[in-house]
Amino acid sequence: MKRTTAGTRRVLTAAAVAALTLGLGACGGDPTAAPAEGPHVAFLVPSTSLRSQTYDVPNFTVALQDRCPTCVVDVRTAEDQATQNAQGQEAVRDGAAAVVLVAIDGSQAGDLVTSADAADVPVVAYDRLVKDVPLDYYVSFDGNAVGTLGATALLDSIGSDTAGGAVVMLQGDPADNNAGLFAAGAHSVLDGKVEIADERYVTGWSAAQAEVEMTQALAALGGRRLLGVYTAYDGLAAGALQALTKAGYSGVPITGQDAETAALQRILSGTQTMTVFKDLPAQARATATLVADVLEGRTPDTTGTTDNGSGAVPTVLLQPQAVGKAEVSSKVLAEGYTTVDALCAGAASTVCAQAGVAG
Template sequence: MRRYLRIAATGVTAIALASALAACGEAGGGDDEEEGGGGAQSGTIGILLPDDVTTRYDTFDYPFFEEKVAELCPDCTVEYSNASNDTNQQKQQFDALLAEGADVIVLDPVDASATATWVEDAAAEDVPVVAYDRLAEGPIASYVSYDNERVGELQGETLLDSLGDDADGARVVMINGSPTDPNAALFKSGALSVLEGTTEIVFEQDVEGWEASIANQEMGAAIDSLGADGFDGVYVANDGMAAGVVNALQSAGVTDVPVGGQDAELAALQRIIAGDQTFTIFKGYKPQAEAAAEMAVNLMRGEELGDVAPDTVDSPTDDAIPSAILDPVAVTVDNIAENLIDGGYYTVDEICTEEYAQACQDAGIG
C-alpha cells in the first residue's frame, strides 16, 4: 500500500475543485434551490460509522456531526448507521442510502480497502462521499482526519517520557490496531519512528477489529512468552484495547509498566487517574465532526470546500483528495482537566465517580 502523502493545496487545485463541486451541485440531490445560487439548500446526508467497540462514535462523533449539520442546514435530514465492525453490514447500509436518494454520504469504513467500488457506484449517481477518520478508497470527494502518523509519534514519545531514565534499551510490547484500518498502519509507523533505535520491540501483534478481548489474549500471550518481568512498557493502539491489556497485566500481577492508548475514552481517563493506564491520545471529536458536516453541506450545495479542506492527501486509488488534517494531543493525568473537562467533553462528575473520587482528589481534579 502506497503511503498517504500530505501536501499543501494550490490555487490550481482550488480552481479545479470549485469546478468539480459546481458540476456535482448541478447533478445532485435536494430539490430546494436558493434563487440564483444553483445549489440544493436541503437534502439528505448519510453518515456511516464503523463500530460500537470504540465509544467515541455514538457518544461524540455522530451527535456533534448531526448538531453541526442542523446549524448549517436546518432543513437537511441526517441518516445514521453504525456497522458494528461488519463490512458486509456497512455495504448494505451504504447501498440503502443510495437507494433512498441520499445527497451526500459520510463514510468511516470498517475496511477501507473494500470501499472503492462502493464509492464508484455513488459517483456514478452524482453522490459525493466524504471519508471520515479513515481514508476510504475510491473517488472520494473529501477527507477529514487527524495526522495519524503524528498520533503514533505522540504515542511513542509519551511512552518514552513515561519510561524516563529507563527508556534507552527498554523492552516494549506492541499491540497494534486492526489491519483493515489504514490508520492503524500509520499509528504503528509513527510510533516505530520514535521507538526504534531507542527501545527493543520484544512482542508485536495486530488485533483484528480493535477488539479488547483479543488484545487481552495477546497481552496474556506476551506475558507467557516473555515472563512478567520481560518487558518494560506496552504500546497499545487505542483505549478500548488498552482496557484488555490492563486487565491482563493486573491478572498477572504486573504493575508499574507504562501503558498507552488513544481516543480519550471515559474509562481510559479513569484508568489514567487511577494509575492503571499512563496516557492516551486525544483527537478532538468536535472539530473533526464539524469539519465533516461542513464538507457534506457544501458538497450537497455544490459550493467550494474552501478553508474547511486546506490540505490534500493521496489514497491507494486517488491523488490530491481535498482534506482537513487535524493535530492530536497527548493526554496524561496532568492535563485531563485542561483538554477533556475544560473542553466540554466530560464533566468532573462523569469522570470522578465514587470509585475514582479519591484518585481524582489526589490528582487535583474535581
C-alpha cells in the first residue's frame, strides 16, 4: 500500500507560504535584501541528456517559480545510476521537499525512490518509469503511441510492394522502460503486415552503437530487399543512416523520435522519413504544475494511473505527434520547439529554402 503524504505536504505548504511571505516582506522592506529561500526541489538528470539541459530543466524551473517564486530547483547530473542514487539520497538528507527523477537505469533506481519514500519525500518519475517501488507520480508521453506513430509512418512509406522484402528495427536502451513501450507500440502495427529481418536494442541510445547494430543487421537480410528501418530515436536513425550510406543504400524509409534539429534537417532533405515529436516544454510545465500542487497540499490533476509493479501510480501522459516534411513548420516550428534560425543555420539554409521553410 502506498503511503499517505498529506501530512508531509501540509508541512511543505506551510513552509512554502512562510517563505513566500518572508520573501515578499523582504522585497517591500529592503529592496537590496534577497528573498528568503522556499522549498528545494531536486531535479536529477543524466549528464549525457542534451534535452534535459535544453528543454526539461529550464522550462520546469520557470514554470515552478511562476507558482512558487521562492522555490529552488537543485539540478544534479550523473553518468551512472549508482551516482544518481547517491545524489538523490543526499538531496533527501539535505531536506529536499520533492525529487524529480529522470532515471539513468530505471531497473537500478529503486534504492533512491525507497529512501525518499522512507523520508516522506514525494518522487516524480520524469519521462522514465521506475518499477517495483512506492512511486508517487509519473509524467511522460504515451510510449505505446510513440511506437505506433513511427511504425504507421514506416508502413505508409513502404506501401503495398513488400514481396521479398523485410524491415530492420532498432529499439532503445534495454534498461529504459520506455524502450519496451515504444517497441510494443511498433510491433502492434508491424506484426503480420511486414517481415522483420532483425530487431536490436541499442545500449545507451548511442548513435555510434546504432551504426554497428545496423551494419550487422544488414547481414541478416539474407538477400531480401530492405523495405525500411524503424528506429525509436533520432540518434539511432543517424547511426543507421551512416551504416546504410557506407553499404550503398539510399532512399530507404527510416523513422525516428524527438524532433532533434539534425533529424528535422534530414527530414527536409529527404534522408529521414519522419520523427515523433514530443512537446518537451509542455512536459516540463506539466511536471512543474504537479509539483507545485503537491507542495501546496493540493491533489494534482492526472490523466490516469500506471501500474509499476508496486501499485497504481498517478500519471500524467502527454500525446506525441508524427512529423514528416509537411509538419515541420506547422507543428514543430509553430509550437516554438525550435526556431527557423536554428533549424536553417549554415548549410541547412539551402535545404530549408528548397522545402519552403522560412521565418
